[in-house]
Amino acid sequence: MKHEKKYDIIIIGGLGHVGLPLGIAFANKGLKVCLYDIDKKKAERVLAGEMPFIEYGAEPVLKKVIGKELTISLNLKDLANANYIIVAIGTPVDEYLSPKLRGFFNLFEKFMQYLDSSQTIIIRSTVYPRVCEQMEKFLLKKGLSINIAYCPERIIQGYSIKELNELPQIVAGLNSESEKKAVELFSVLSPKVIPVKMGEAELIKLFANAWRYISFAVSNQFYMIATMHGENYDSIRKALMDGYGRAASIPGAGFTAGPCLLKDTMQLASFTSNTFQLGHAAMMVNEGLPDFIVSQLRYSHDLSKATVGILGMAFKADIDDTRDSLSFRLKKTLSFHNANVICSDYMVNDPTFVTTEQLVADSDIIIIGVPHSAYKGLPFPSNKVIIDLWGVTKATDVIP
Ligand SMILES: NC(=O)c1ccc[n+]([C@@H]2O[C@H](COP(=O)([O-])OP(=O)(O)OC[C@H]3O[C@@H](n4cnc5c(N)ncnc54)[C@H](O)[C@@H]3O)[C@@H](O)[C@H]2O)c1
CATH class of the missing domain: 3.40.50.720 (NAD(P)-binding Rossmann-like Domain)
Structure with missing residues (x-):
């Protein structure tokens, strides 16, 4: 050069x-x-x-x-x-x-x-x-x-x-x-x-992110259906995929967040004069997941008497970036229902966060916000309610 x-x-x-x-x-x-x-x-x-x-x-x-x-x-x-x-x-x-x-x-x-x-x-x-x-x-x-x-x-x-x-x-x-x-x-x-061509490149980038965003929404919707029927989505998904290649690409359920996927799906929606129905449907599912968790919890718990711990505040696993993280949306909804909310994320430098150990000790209900490596296989005391959409801990993802 x-x-x-x-x-x-x-x-x-x-x-x-x-x-x-x-x-x-x-x-x-x-x-x-x-x-x-x-x-x-x-x-x-x-x-x-x-x-x-x-x-x-x-x-x-x-x-x-x-x-x-x-x-x-x-x-x-x-x-x-x-x-x-x-x-x-x-x-x-x-x-x-x-x-x-x-x-x-x-x-x-x-x-x-x-x-x-x-x-x-x-x-x-x-x-x-x-x-x-x-x-x-x-x-x-x-x-x-x-x-x-x-x-x-x-x-x-x-x-x-x-x-x-x-x-x-x-x-x-x-x-x-x-x-x-x-x-x-x-x-x-x-x-x-x-x-x-230029028009192709612009659409390739938006299609790439919208595709990921929609595929996560599919899994998140399946999670909600399974949970509403008292079933464990993670075990359903594993059995569904076992030896069945046509379903091999179904992602796990979990918060789909960050500064790109939703934003780029909405850019595509705007470009199509808001006729990108799949994109909007995906937004409603993905953005609605924290609210779904809270509404399910409210059937069985008086949140105003509970301490709820959110374990993982980054927008995805193993990074320190909290931009547009759905853990914060979850925190807001829980607080709205008068829960005492505490947060922890060992990857993120935030003086308001507590350690993993303190969060586990102080919470009645623990929600895994993001599947950081250190949370994989994490055991919890049996008296805690654990919500683990990702299926990464030793707990169940069925909301009791
Ligand atoms: N983060 C990703 O993984 C990713 C992946 C693919 C594409 N993108 C796209 O790349 C773009 C950048 O995203 P990002 O995540 O790197 O954002 P970012 O916020 O991390 O970085 C933007 C940088 O621009 C600087 N900046 C802002 N205004 C400026 C100005 N007037 N002059 C000079 N510098 C200025 C900021 O200080 C910051 O360092 C976005 O369009 C995003 O959609 C991001």
Whole structure:
């Protein structure tokens, strides 16, 4: 790769869950990478070789490349110094579950004075279909003609250092030059690059997340049906799958949360003028699971006299990220019914949380919020009511 500018790549949002591992991975391949971000505290930690969140296998590589191939900038002007501008900032939905596009475009208005037509913009954030085309028109109107490509991130959070080197990369350019530049860049990292049309790439990313979100909803609905009939869903699922390949992909039940799956399913719903019935149905099932647990518990318990412990507050197993975690929704619903709620998560640094041991000792009812490794096979005193959707502990998931 030619080094026409000081950096091969600058990543906007370079200290985030997508930007940082990607920057580390490219730097580890010998590319000159600059991480541009606005978060000073994270910048200090990363400069000291410390990962600000859990990404397995990332820290040793970070320590190897920081200050050499990998640098950090809090100065927008550095955008001028890179051949590739990778955009990895958050793309949330608003209170109507529609994508917040204005913020994204406003940012580009701020960035564009530092960009020139020799550069290539790679959109890595998950975007609403047609955003890349609109971006091109927006920049053209303001006098900047620049290559734009969309190369969606498909890693699973926590495991990106491994997956970035293993997953094929979907690539789309708005013209052949943009596609060529994006293919050239990702060929350094990915074992396979799959060029597709822009509209296809945008839908591939949203379909990938909606597919996962809906498949989890199927299992969560089955869980609710089994539980309403007093049956143990985990043992039903295991027996159903046993030697029966056609059902091998049924996931386990559990809270389906985090900053991506629901958001991207709703982006797709918004794109289809809210005719994506399966997506909306999945949202109602997945988001309704904490309420289902509470309503089942209320049949048999006076929650106002109970201490309920939620074990696991991260949005998924073995990470420290609580963004959009359904354990917090569960906490809110339990508190609404006047339960005394205590929370614990050994992966998350929160001074209000108690230890696993204290939670087990103090709770009448224990709900497993997330199946962290340390909870697997965890025994509980027989006088406790245990709700374990995931089937990871030695308890039953039937609500008595
Ligand atoms: N987290 C995942 O596993 C994952 C996977 C695939 C795709 N995505 C998509 O990637 C995108 C980023 O997600 P994330 O989880 O990394 O978000 P994040 O919040 O972890 O990271 C965003 C980063 O952008 C920085 N930032 C915000 N505004 C900025 C600005 N004006 N200038 C510079 N930096 C700015 C923040 O400080 C933060 O470090 C989203 O579109 C998301 O849907 C995420």
